[in-house]
Amino acid sequence: MKQRRIGVYICHCGGNISDYVNVQEVADAVKNDPNVAISRTHTFACSDASQQEMIDEIREQNLDGLVIASCSPKLHVFTFRGMAERADLNQYQYVHVNLREQCSWVHGNDKAGATAKGINILRAGIAKCALTKPLTAIRVDTKPRVLIIGAGVAGMRAAILLADMGLSVFMVEKEKEAGGWALHAGNMGPENQNGTDIAAGLLKRIQAHENIMLYTGAEVTGKSGSIGDFTVMARLDNNEEVSLNVGAIVVTTGFSPYEPKEGEYGWGIPGVVSLLDFRRMVEQSNGKLQHNGKPVRTVSFIYCVGSRQKKKKDCPDANTYCSRYCCSAATHTASQLGKLDPSVRQYHLFRDVRTYGALETVYEESRRDGAIFLKWEPKNPPVVEQKGGQLSVTVKDTLSGGDELEIGSDLVVLVNGMEPRENDALNDILKIPESKDGFYNEIHIKLRPVETVIDGVFIAGASQGPKTLAESVASSLAAVAKTGGLLKKGYVDLEPLVAKVNTDKCLWCDECLKACPYGAIEKINFGEKEVAFVIEAMCKGEGGCVPVCPHDAIEIEGYRDDQICAMIDASIKELETPA
Amino acid sequence: MKSKEPEPKILVFSTNSISDPGIDLAGGAHLHYSTAVQVIPLPCSSGVKPSWIVHALQQGFDGVFIAGCGGDCAFLSDCTPRTSAVIKKAQDMMKENGISPKRLKMSGICSVCADNFVGHMNNFQNELRKLEADENKQD
Numbered sequence: 001m002k003q004r005r006i007g008v009y010i011c012h013c014g015g016n017i018s019d020y021v022n023v024q025e026v027a028d029a030v031k032n033d034p035n036v037a038i039s040r041t042h043t044f045a046c047s048d049a050s051q052q053e054m055i056d057e058i059r060e061q062n063l064d065g066l067v068i069a070s071c072s073p074k075l076h077v078f079t080f081r082g083m084a085e086r087a088d089l090n091q092y093q094y095v096h097v098n099l100r101e102q103c104s105w106v107h108g109n110d111k112a113g114a115t116a117k118g119i120n121i122l123r124a125g126i127a128k129c130a131l132t133k134p135l136t137a138i139r140v141d142t143k144p145r146v147l148i149i150g151a152g153v154a155g156m157r158a159a160i161l162l163a164d165m166g167l168s169v170f171m172v173e174k175e176k177e178a179g180g181w182a183l184h185a186g187n188m189g190p191e192n193q194n195g196t197d198i199a200a201g202l203l204k205r206i207q208a209h210e211n212i213m214l215y216t217g218a219e220v221t222g223k224s225g226s227i228g229d230f231t232v233m234a235r236l237d238n239n240e241e242v243s244l245n246v247g248a249i250v251v252t253t254g255f256s257p258y259e260p261k262e263g264e265y266g267w268g269i270p271g272v273v274s275l276l277d278f279r280r281m282v283e284q285s286n287g288k289l290q291h292n293g294k295p296v297r298t299v300s301f302i303y304c305v306g307s308r309q310k311k312k313k314d315c316p317d318a319n320t321y322c323s324r325y326c327c328s329a330a331t332h333t334a335s336q337l338g339k340l341d342p343s344v345r346q347y348h349l350f351r352d353v354r355t356y357g358a359l360e361t362v363y364e365e366s367r368r369d370g371a372i373f374l375k376w377e378p379k380n381p382p383v384v385e386q387k388g389g390q391l392s393v394t395v396k397d398t399l400s401g402g403d404e405l406e407i408g409s410d411l412v413v414l415v416n417g418m419e420p421r422e423n424d425a426l427n428d429i430l431k432i433p434e435s436k437d438g439f440y441n442e443i444h445i446k447l448r449p450v451e452t453v454i455d456g457v458f459i460a461g462a463s464q465g466p467k468t469l470a471e472s473v474a475s476s477l478a479a480v481a482k483t484g485g486l487l488k489k490g491y492v493d494l495e496p497l498v499a500k501v502n503t504d505k506c507l508w509c510d511e512c513l514k515a516c517p518y519g520a521i522e523k524i525n526f527g528e529k530e531v532a533f534v535i536e537a538m539c540k541g542e543g544g545c546v547p548v549c550p551h552d553a554i555e556i557e558g559y560r561d562d563q564i565c566a567m568i569d570a571s572i573k574e575l576e577t578p579a
Numbered sequence: 580m581k582s583k584e585p586e587p588k589i590l591v592f593s594t595n596s597i598s599d600p601g602i603d604l605a606g607g608a609h610l611h612y613s614t615a616v617q618v619i620p621l622p623c624s625s626g627v628k629p630s631w632i633v634h635a636l637q638q639g640f641d642g643v644f645i646a647g648c649g650g651d652c653a654f655l656s657d658c659t660p661r662t663s664a665v666i667k668k669a670q671d672m673m674k675e676n677g678i679s680p681k682r683l684k685m686s687g688i689c690s691v692c693a694d695n696f697v698g699h700m701n702n703f704q705n706e707l708r709k710l711e712a713d714e715n716k717q718d
Binding site: 124546564567 | 599602610619620622626627628629639640651653656
């Protein structure tokens with residue numbers, strides 16, 4: 001094998017590494033490696049001055065590989081990839097060694113041991129680097145068109161903004177009417193805007209926008225292609241099928257309200273209603289709230305219905321999450337009720353009042369409007385029964401020392417949370433991973449909150465977890481920024497660290513095809529035989545196909561068999577003869 | 580503190596977006612584990628080749644630990660059963676090569692599972708010490 005000219009740089013990270021690892025000893029230990037041309041240390045490898053020095057050295061010394069041992073790769077892989085490219089070194093011939101988070105910081109009590117381990121993991125990095133090849137990012141042209149699935153408020157806001165950018169927008173909405181749950185939400189806190197009005201206002205703008213095509217009563221039936229160039233099939237309300245060619249997809253399919261189980265907090269007894277039902281009753285009453293022709297004098301609200309559940313035998317599919325919006329919605333409803341008729345007694349049976357941020361004002365207002373709060377513990381949940389033509393709610397109120405109170409009520413409102421929408425057919429088509437809660441999963445909740453592992457498919461709104469309307473719109477605007485950025489640029493570069501097939505070894509048996517949920521494997525004719533072919537733009541490079549191949553014929557670039565074995569060999573050799 | 584006793588050497592296969600950040604966090608929290616633990620990051624634990632595991636054990640590692648993506652895997656909803664299948668295949672290969680299947684362990688390590696990871700390393704080293712003693716007794 002041709003000898004390499006690898007530059008090895010060990011970072012002191014101020015003292016974060018060098019206080020616990022003898023960095024000079026590490027640099028010296030590898031300098032005689034035949035593949036290493038330079039091995040030296042830098043106080044801060046990421047500093048502009050150090051980067052410039054490394055760039056000069058890569059050029060002057062004709063380096064063809066780069067190994068940097070510094071902090072976690074999560075921090076600076078892209079910094080040093082960019083640096084390599086500026087030095088005309090292929091960015092995929094740079095290997096990062098995690099000498100801080102996985103060495104100096106966890107072995108602060110053993111400098112000799114940390115130094116010996118540092119040498120080992122550096123040797124592994126060098127062994128991997130010696131086997132790198134220059135790779136080219138996979139460049140794909142993008143179509144200037146977007147599909148938005150779900151025309152609730154989040155989807156409609158996204159559509160208008162993307163259309164304003166000059167992109168063509170298709171919207172597919174399953175219901176006969178666009179607007180989503182806002183249509184049924186009535187007046188919403190904290191600014192008391194009416195959901196129906198918000199939805200109607202957005203719909204008007206959408207209908208007037210020449211760049212937006214809205215299909216209601218329509219469903220997505222198929223998807224092919226990949227980032228930049230998807231073909232999505234949709235069945236319209238007249239049963240006609242259309243084919244939509246788009247560069248990106250934004251999924252704003254929203255949530256479903258939690259439907260209480262029969263008997264759960266009295267669900268099924270007349271007078272036990274959901275929060276949405278109750279809001280409608282308040283809205284539609286003409287000054288006096290009535291139920292079954294009788295005036296309503298006392299209302300009990302039970303919070304956290306279908307949220308923050310504990311998994312147990314009678315609740316195997318527990319919703320362990322907080323639904324976020326319900327405390328604010330219920331306390332806002334309390335104010336609406338209080339203003340409608342201040343003489344109605346209202347009791348709010350809560351676990352914790354999670355009216356966070358500015359929504360705290362909604363809670364305060366509800367207290368001024370007559371809401372009385374009683375706190376219960378999950379081990380003693382409130383009990384709802386029918387007693388003598390009235391509803392009785394029994395609760396152990398921990399705020400009054402655990403006293404058991406019985407509240408005769410005309411109505412019991414179950415403050416029900418959000419659940420993931422059941423959309424099996426769509427999920428089969430889109431293949432967006434779901435979280436444990438069943439909502440769509442983003443790549444990273446903080447750093448990449450609207451991207452999914454399916455490149456070019458973004459999620460927003462309550463489809464990715466319970467949200468207030470304001471939070472939903474914020475996430476939908478984040479998806480607009482990502483989608484606009486992708487499609488307005490006109491092309492996208494994808495990581496080339498994807499599967500590749502060894503056509504000599506491959507005997508086409510379809511194991512890789514079965515292992516790939518992304519449709520990235522195809523059968524092709526290759527000379528005399530049939531072999532597997534990887535559609536690079538669709539491959540995620542996770543490697544699920546690698547261990548299932550009976551012929552050892554598929555591997556992931558950057559994590560090739562020879563590279564991993566060389567890393568193992570290099571890292572064990574020195575462990576046996578510590579420095 | 581520096582122990583003279585050679586410690587069981589563990590190779591960890593971590594995953595770039597889930598378990599490796601969890602292992603990083605042990606560093607961020609300045610927790611301690613043995614210097615005989617080394618990590619090779621991969622994209623996903625479903626992509627570990629059984630032959631790598633056997634190779635590592637034959638080359639001199641005393642144990643291999645797969646820090647799996649668990650239920651958090653962003654790529655595959657069935658990542659855990661797939662990784663379990665890898666483990667099973669590897670343990671069969673280990674038995675064929677006269678290596679105790681106890682030298683391979685797997686656990687899902689989430690991106691904030693720092694304490695959990697350190698606990699696994701300490702336990703696994705203890706188990707490997709015991710295994711070593713038992714195997715020596717049999718010889």
